[in-house]
Amino acid sequence: MSGPVIESLGIEGAWAVTPRQFGDDRGVFLESFRGDLLEPHVGHRLDVVQTNLSVSAAGVLRGLHYADIPPSQAKYVTCVSGAVLDVLVDIRVGSPTFGRSASVLLDDVDRRAVYVAEGLGHAFMSLAGGSAVMYLCSAPYAPGREHGVNPLDPELGIDWPSADRDGRPITPILSDKDRDAPTLSEARDAGLLPDYQAAQGFYASLRPNPDPK
Known part of the structure; x- marks a missing residue:
């Protein structure tokens, strides 16, 4: 059986x-999900410790969410029913792609998934009633x-569907909670965003043979 096609979204992680x-x-x-085939791209095996499922009406916009590093929370996200526009944003201060976003249509046709590394912001908008999104979390x-x-x-410049x-x-x-969340600049000025160098150090610690430094 052939494996999946795995493509970079132009943002590290x-x-x-x-x-x-x-x-x-x-x-x-x-x-x-094939963790063994994803590992060479990510640099380490995704250790799944929690699985989430959300069901959303058309138009529901969830996010943009992230967690402190360490340990933050890596996610492998797929839409098992319906359709969503999934969006990832690099919010790691100091990253060469800081502020850049990438959008992927997740639906029950192509059954595509996205991997979201620790420290990235994640959101999605439901494009069908009852869209069911599954998350594998680290x-x-x-x-x-x-x-x-x-x-x-x-x-952020995200072109959300109309x-x-x-x-x-x-x-x-x-x-x-999401409506009242700060803007990207407000979160940065408040020191709430992940640091790119700290994220790099955490990623290194997850590799099979971490750098002794």
Whole structure:
């Protein structure tokens, strides 16, 4: 069986994974996660310690979320039903791609997934009613270490959809917490964002043969 197609999203630690699907008159089979094949790209095996599932109405916008390093929380995200526009943002202060975003359509057609490294911001907008998103996480949820940036911050320059996948108009539906989150500049000025060098050190510690430094 052929493995998935794994592509860089132009941001260190961000990958899109498109699985091979095998269908017949009974349905479809695919390997939705192959940690052994993802490892050479990421640099270490994803240690899954928590799995989350969210179900969202069309227009629901969740994020932009991140967690303190260490340990933060790496995520492998896929949409098992429906469709979402998944967005990753480099919010690591000092990164050569700081402020850059990448968008990937996750749906129940291509069944693509994204890998989100620790220290990156993550958000998605549901493009269909009942969109179900599955997350494989490297660390458990820790409320005191979780933060957010307002996903509608103009500085981020994210082009959120104005229509669902059937062409019907939608507008962003945010939680109070996400709506009240600081802008990217406000979070940076407050010292809330991850540091790129600290993230690099943490990534190195996860490799099979970490640098003794």
